[in-house]
Amino acid sequence: FFFFFFVIQDIHVRMEGLRRKLYLCVLVLCSGFKSGCCFNLDTDNPSVYSGPSGSYFGFSVDFFNPDASQLNILIGAPKANTSLSTISSVLERGAVYSCPWKTGSSCQQIAFDDTGDRLDQDGKPMEFKSSQWFGASVRSNGDQILACAPLYQWRTMGNAEREPVGTCFLKKGGKIVEYSPCRTTKNNPDGQGFCQAGFSADFVKQNNRVVVGGPGSFYWQGQLISDEISEIINNYNNKFYINYNNQLATKAANAQFDDSYLGYSVTVGDFNNDGTDDYVTGVPRGAKALGYVTILNGKSMESEVNFTGEQVNHYYYYFNLHRLRIQNHKLLPGFLCQVMLSYPVQCDPFTAGHTMPANHKNDRV
Numbered sequence: 350f351f352f353f354f355f356v357i358q359d360i361h362v363r364m365e366g367l368r369r370k371l372y373l374c375v376l377v378l379c380s381g382f383k384s385g386c387c388f389n390l391d392t393d394n395p396s397v398y399s400g401p402s403g404s405y406f407g408f409s410v411d412f413f414n415p416d417a418s419q420l421n422i423l424i425g426a427p428k429a430n431t432s433l434s435t436i437s438s439v440l441e442r443g444a445v446y447s448c449p450w451k452t453g454s455s456c457q458q459i460a461f462d463d464t465g466d467r468l469d470q471d472g473k474p475m476e477f478k479s480s481q482w483f484g485a486s487v488r489s490n491g492d493q494i495l496a497c498a499p500l501y502q503w504r505t506m507g508n509a510e511r512e513p514v515g516t517c518f519l520k521k522g523g524k525i526v527e528y529s530p531c532r533t534t535k536n537n538p539d540g541q542g543f544c545q546a547g548f549s550a551d552f553v554k555q556n557n558r559v560v561v562g563g564p565g566s567f568y569w570q571g572q573l574i575s576d577e578i579s580e581i582i583n584n585y586n587n588k589f590y591i592n593y594n595n596q597l598a599t600k601a602a603n604a605q606f607d608d609s610y611l612g613y614s615v616t617v618g619d620f621n622n623d624g625t626d627d628y629v630t631g632v633p634r635g636a637k638a639l640g641y642v643t644i645l646n647g648k649s650m651e652s653e654v655n656f657t658g659e660q661v662n663h664y665y666y667y668f669n670l671h672r673l674r675i676q677n678h679k680l681l682p683g684f685l686c687q688v689m690l691s692y693p694v695q696c697d698p699f700t701a702g703h704t705m706p707a708n709h710k711n712d713r714v
Contacts, residue, residue, distance in 0.1 A: 398422065398448045398456055404429035406446070408485055413447060415492040420450040423459075423494065425484030431463060438465055443483030445496045461496060461518040461525055475589065476503040477511055486517075486561075490552035493578070494520040495559050497547025501529070503589065505536045512536055515546035517561060519581055526585035530574045530598075531563050533590060539601070541566045546574065549615040555626040556647070558597075562612025562630060567601040571611030573630055573650065574598045597650050609635035611643070620644050621653065 400406025409425035429444035448456040461483070466474040483498035497517035504511055514536075516529035531544030543565035550561045558575050566572035575597040584591055599611065614631035621627060625647040633640045641657040 396451060398424060398446075400424065400426050400446060400456065401429055404444070409487040411487050411489050413489045413494065422448040422450060423487050423489055424448060424456065425487045425496065427482035427485040427498075428480075429458075429484070431458070438479075440479045441481075442478055443481060443485070443498055445484045445487055445494070459494070459496075459520070461520065462527070474504065476501070481516075483518075486547050486550040488550050488552055488559075490554055492522050493552065495528075495550050495552065495561075496520075497550050497561065499545040499548040503532055512542040513565065514541060514544050515548065515561075515563060517547045517550065517559075519559065519578065521578065521582060524582065526582055528559070528561075528576070528581050528585075529591075530561065530576060530593070530596070531566065531572075538568055541572070543569070544572065549612060549630075551615050551617050553617050553626050553628075553647070555617075555619070560615055560617065560628055562615045564610040564612045566612075568604075568607040570602055570606045570609050571613065571630075571632065572599050573612050573615060573628055573645065575628070575650070599645070599650050606635070611635065617647075619647075621646075623647075627653070 404426035405428045406426040407424055408427050409423075411423045413419075413421040413423045415421075424446045425443070426446065427443040428441045430440065431442040431444050442462075445459050445461065446456040447459055462478075466476050466478055469475050478498070478501060481498035481501040483501070484496055485499055486495075486497040488495045495517055497515065499515040500513055501516040502511040502513045514529060514531040516527060516532065519526050519528050529546065531541040531546040533541055536542045541563065544563035545565045546561050546563040548562050548564050550559065552559055553575060557578050559578060559581070560573060560575040562571070562573055564571040576593045577595050580593050580595055584593060609632050611632045612630055613633050616629050617626045618629065619626050620629070621644075627647040628645040628650065629642060630645065631640070631642055635641050636655075636657050639657050641655045643652045643655045645651065646653050
């Protein structure tokens with residue numbers, strides 16, 4: 350079984366005027382593995398949060414600061430069997446928990462969706478929520494939470510195949526709406542049929558938008574999609590297809606970009622100092638499997654600069670991109686150095702026969 354728990358300690362964090370000390374460590378203990386690994390900043394006086402066994406509790410995490418009186422930790426558990434409904438046939442729906450910071454209170458599951466699979470007029474299922482990995486991506490901004498299920502599947506009418514388009518839920522205050530930008534009529538592999546929207550996600554705070562990554566679009570070229578929060582909420586209905594008039598999205602390229610996985614990770618920031626947040630996304634199998642990160646213009650989603658990896662198949666920028674507030678350090682003329690990058694499968698090129706590192710001493714951030 351898997352037992353995931355978080356050790357939250359003291360890191361200097363500024364959130365909406367609150368200055369707290371917070372240290373974060375994620376310890377994952379897995380049966381069948383000889384040892385777990387952990388990055389500790391301070392092991393004194395930890396706060397420990399635990400979740401259901403086997404739920405992958407801790408797969409995603411973010412701070413949640415809905416007002417000046419609250420500071421919580423959001424924790425995703427994408428294989429959790431939700432406790433919100435006892436009549437649903439959905440198995441391992443996934444869940445997101447809110448854990449109060451240093452109050453001694455227990456974590457509470459946030460109610461996003463407890464409905465079953467929707468059916469067509471003939472009583473056949475049109476969507477499939479079991480094992481959808483809801484909570485694999487969780488982000489917050491003020492009182493807003495975006496939580497995603499990248500393995501959510503649905504079935505186009507007249508089509509027997511299931512399409513892993515992915516879906517998300519946006520919570521703003523007490524209102525919750527579904528957001529599934531890849532559930533469109535472009536449902537083939539050369540379109541958005543394998544999009545897996547929500548594999549990565551973030552808020553574009555400056556422009557009141559969200560952005561999600563869909564690494565499976567266009568024969569796995571991958572895609573970023575961004576929509577206005579107001580439009581997501583106002584246009585919401587119970588239909589499968591919902592149009593967003595002010596959507597920004599990357600387009601399909603030629604076949605040489607297939608299997609690149611653009612959208613595997615994403616963050617935002619004003620990197621060219623023009624007053625508009627730009628998009629940064631990891632493309633771990635791009636550039637002939639060297640991998641690269643691309644910065645996309647916040648107004649057009651056109652690529653402005655790429656940073657390419659050094660080694661084939663070490664999954665440069667596979668996992669996460671993190672913004673760092675490091676001002677006055679030029680990345681390139683006109684760009685600010687604000688991104689921390691990682692490539693966890695860094696190998697010794699002189700070690701023959703290894704496609705994965707023999708140990709993780711060479712993994713780099």
